[in-house]
Every structure is written in structure tokens, then in C-alpha cells.
Amino acid sequence: xxxxxxxxxxxxxxxxxxxxxxxxPDTSWSAQLLSSERLWMMIEGTHLITLMxxxxxxxxxxxxxxGIALRTTPVSRISDSLLPWxxxxxxxxxxxxxxxxxxxxxxxxxxxxxxxxxxFLLAAALNIFWFHLRVQSxxxxxxxxxxxxxxxxxAGATSIALWFLVIFAGRYMAYDxxxxxxxxxxxxxxxxxxxxxxxxxxxxxxxxx
Amino acid sequence: xxxxxSLLIAAAMAGxxxxxxxxxxxxxxxxxxxxxxxxxxxxxVTKVRFVNPHSWIYIDVRNKDGSVTNWxxxxxxxxxxRASNVSRDDVxxxxxxxxxxxxxxxxxxxxxxxxxVLPGGRKVQTGSAPDAPPPPVS
Numbered sequence: 001x002x003x004x005x006x007x008x009x010x011x012x013x014x015x016x017x018x019x020x021x022x023x024x025p026d027t028s029w030s031a032q033l034l035s036s037e038r039l040w041m042m043i044e045g046t047h048l049i050t051l052m053x054x055x056x057x058x059x060x061x062x063x064x065x066x067g068i069a070l071r072t073t074p075v076s077r078i079s080d081s082l083l084p085w086x087x088x089x090x091x092x093x094x095x096x097x098x099x100x101x102x103x104x105x106x107x108x109x110x111x112x113x114x115x116x117x118x119x120f121l122l123a124a125a126l127n128i129f130w131f132h133l134r135v136q137s138x139x140x141x142x143x144x145x146x147x148x149x150x151x152x153x154x155a156g157a158t159s160i161a162l163w164f165l166v167i168f169a170g171r172y173m174a175y176d177x178x179x180x181x182x183x184x185x186x187x188x189x190x191x192x193x194x195x196x197x198x199x200x201x202x203x204x205x206x207x208x209x
Numbered sequence: 210x211x212x213x214x215s216l217l218i219a220a221a222m223a224g225x226x227x228x229x230x231x232x233x234x235x236x237x238x239x240x241x242x243x244x245x246x247x248x249x250x251x252x253x254v255t256k257v258r259f260v261n262p263h264s265w266i267y268i269d270v271r272n273k274d275g276s277v278t279n280w281x282x283x284x285x286x287x288x289x290x291r292a293s294n295v296s297r298d299d300v301x302x303x304x305x306x307x308x309x310x311x312x313x314x315x316x317x318x319x320x321x322x323x324x325x326v327l328p329g330g331r332k333v334q335t336g337s338a339p340d341a342p343p344p345p346v347s
Contacts, residue, residue, distance in 0.1 A: 025297070026259050034260040035287045041261065104260070174236045174262075181281070182317025209256050209302030 003192075003199035006105040011203045022208035034103040047096040054089030055163055057082040065156030067147035074143045110196035112178040112187045117169035124162040131155045238311075238338035241283075242321040246312035247345030254304045255279060257297060259287045266300060266322065268308065282310060284322040284335040293333050304328060309346050310336070 014029035026035050033040060063069035064078050101108050108114045135155045142148045148156075172178055180193035187193070238244070252268030263283045270278050285293070300306065307326040313319035322335045323344040334344070 025257070031258075031260065035258075035264075036261070037288045037291070044262075176241050176313065176315055176319070181319055182313075182315045204256070209254075 003106060003109065003195050004202065006109050007199045007203040009102070010104065010106050011207060018208050020208070023206050025207055025209060030103055030105065033099070040100075040103060043096050043099050047093060047100060050089050050092045050096065051167065053085060054093055055167060057086040057089065058159065058163055061086075062156040062160045065148055065159075066153050067145075071146040075148065076139065076143050106196065106199060107179065108173070110180050110191045110193060111173050112191045113169045113172040113175075114178075115190065117166055117173070120162055120165040120169055124159065124166060127155065127158050127162060131159075236338075238321065238341040241313055241315070242311045242338075242341075243314050244311055244342040247310070248312055248320060249307070249309045249346055250280065251305070251307050252280065254300050254306060255302055257300050257302075259290065259297070261287060264290060266308075266325070268306065278318050280318045280320065282308060282320050282322040284325070290335070293335070295333055295335075299327055299331075300325070309344050311342065311345070 010030045011028050012023055014027070014032070016024040016027040018024055026032070060069060061075075061079050061082055064071070064073070064075055070078055135152055142152060147153075177183075178187060178191070180188070180191055180196040183191065183193050250268065250270050252270040254266060255269050256265075256267040258265045263286055265281055266284050267279055267281050270280055272278055284290070285295075290296075305328055308322050309324040310320045310322040313321070321338070321341065323341065324332060324334055324346075326332050
């Protein structure tokens with residue numbers, strides 16, 4: 001269902017149709033983006049470089065929470081001055097990431113590493129909400145502590161671990177053994193390769209080769 | 210003023226280093242393909258996708274027992290293919306081609322195309338991995 005919709009998004013939306021009503025290959029908006037000479041690379045490059053801004057600022061807030069870096073500066077001063085950069089970085093990552101997903105939606109949706117990345121992203125988001133709603137509520141008590149209390153340090157360590165996993169999974173999306181190309185039993189099950197193959201076969205019949 | 214200038218120079222240098230690799234460094238050849246398993250196949254094109262980070266060409270190959278296998282090959286970035294003057298007019302469904310390259314490590318009918326020979330004998334070097342071995346046949 002979702003896969004058929006993503007296949008339409010990838011292969012039909014914006015595409016030219018020939019006289020018999022078939023889709024002319026590589027003419028959809030998604031395919032034009034994916035086959036562009038420079039634009040796709042610029043978006044991918046921006047996505048990767050922005051990671052430094054996003055994960056780098058998060059890393060230093062987390063290291064402060066762990067009591068490892070910048071120990072003599074109050075936690076509030078570090079997080080308040082870095083947070084706008086983190087949020088800005090996230091917005092750029094979200095926009096470029098969505099564009100990259102749009103350029104190959106069916107394949108990414110059925111990519112084991114992409115699914116893991118989304119799961120880790122969700123866990124990292126839950127950790128942020130947990131931190132802001134619960135852990136941070138008594139911040140004035142440990143704001144200047146060189147080594148914050150255990151549950152604050154735990155939240156910082158969890159954050160580092162989860163963002164590392166998000167980036168790690170993101171990098172592994174590029175390899176064929178996490179995709180539905182002759183997948184093993186595990187990849188095939190988690191990435192729902194039977195659904196992928198059916199959706200691809202269905203849309204392939206609509207494409208003039 | 211001096212600061213702006215040195216920033217610009219630094220940015221230009223970073224760009225000069227990054228640009229040539231940006232078109233090719235998606236994953237290494239060795240991550241997916243086996244340089245000890247060269248292959249040369251004759252087949253008929255069934256499907257081509259000119260996409261980033263590398264294009265794909267699919268060909269039907271007749272096996273010794275008479276059955277047909279559809280092989281998929283990674284073959285160059287859209288920009289490198291454009292530079293080699295290969296377009297959909299050269300490789301569309303129904304065109305017989307000869308293809309040399311290496312087998313994928315995933316064990317399926319997939320591979321990395323280093324060279325294709327078009328009808329009429331025009332030979333084109335393809336592939337974009339920086340660590341790819343030379344074509345198995347010249």
C-alpha cells in the first residue's frame with residue numbers, strides 16, 4: 001500500500017507519458033532529481049556537512065552533561081547558546097534529508113539501514129522529550145556542578161549513543177546488502193522485500209523501456 | 210578584509226578537494242564487488258536507470274541451458290555517462306550489448322560494469338568507484 005504509493009511518487013509524479021500512455025523513463029520529478037548532474041550531489045553534500053553542526057553541538061552539550069568537557073561553565077549557558085545552532089542544523093538536515101528521500105523513496109523505504117535509522121531517530125527524539133520534561137526540571141540544582149547527577153549523565157550518554165547509531169545507520173544505507181538486491185533472510189524480512197519487489201514489478205509494467 | 214579573503218581561499222581549496230570525490234565516493238568497489246570474479250556477458254538491454262549515485266543497466270542473458278537471467282549492473286554516474294556520450298538512445302530496451310565487469314559479492318545476478326560494447330563496436334568505459342580494478346578484458 002505505502003510501497004505502491006511511493007513507487008508512484010518515484011516513477012510517475014511529474015513524468016512524461018508517451019502516446020500509449022506509458023511512463024517515459026527517468027522523467028518523473030523524483031528521477032530528475034536523482035539523475036541531476038549537480039543538484040543531488042549538492043543536497044547530499046549539504047546533508048553530510050550539516051551533520052557537523054548538528055551532531056557537533058549536541059556532542060558538546062552531552063559531554064558537559066557527562067561532566068567531561070567545559071566543566072566550569074554552567075550547563076544552561078552551554079545549552080542555551082548552542083541550542084539555536086542545533087535546531088538550525090536539524091532543519092537543514094530535515095529539508096535535505098526529505099529531498100534525498102524523495103529522490104528514491106521506494107528503495108529507501110525498503111532499506112534495512114534506513115528503517116534502523118528512523119527507529120534510532122525516534123528513540124533519540126524520545127530521549128530529548130524525556131530530558132526536557134523530566135531530567136531538566138531541577139536543573140538549577142546541578143547547573144554549575146562539574147559532574148551532574150547520575151540520571152543527567154545517563155541522559156547525555158544515551159543521547160551520544162543514539163545519535164551515533166543514527167549516523168552509523170545512515171552511512172550504511174549506501175550498501176547493497178541492506179537493500180532488496182538478493183537480500184538474506186533477515187534483511188528480506190525486516191525490509192519487507194517481497195512488498196518492494198511486487199511494487200517495483202507493478203510500476204515497471206507502466207514504464208516504456 | 211584579510212579575514213574574508215582567507216576564508217574564501219580556504220573555501221575554494223575545500224571545494225577543489227571535495228568536488229572530484231563527491232561524484233564517486235559513495236561506496237568502495239570492494240564493499241560490494243569481487244575483483245577475483247571477472248565476467249564478460251552478451252545480453253539484451255531490458256531496463257536502464259540514469260540515476261545518482263550511480264546508474265543501473267539490466268540485461269537479459271541467455272544461459273547454456275537455454276534459460277534467461279536478468280542481470281543488473283552498476284555503471285557510472287549520470288554525469289560520467291554524459292561525458293562519455295552515452296544516452297538512452299544508445300542503451301534502451303532491446304539493444305544487444307556486450308558487457309565486461311565483475312560479479313557482486315551478494316551472490317545474485319548483479320555486478321559492476323567496467324566496459325560496455327554497443328552495437329557497431331563502440332566501446333565505452335563505465336564505472337565510478339575510485340578503487341575499481343581495470344576492465345577484465347581490453
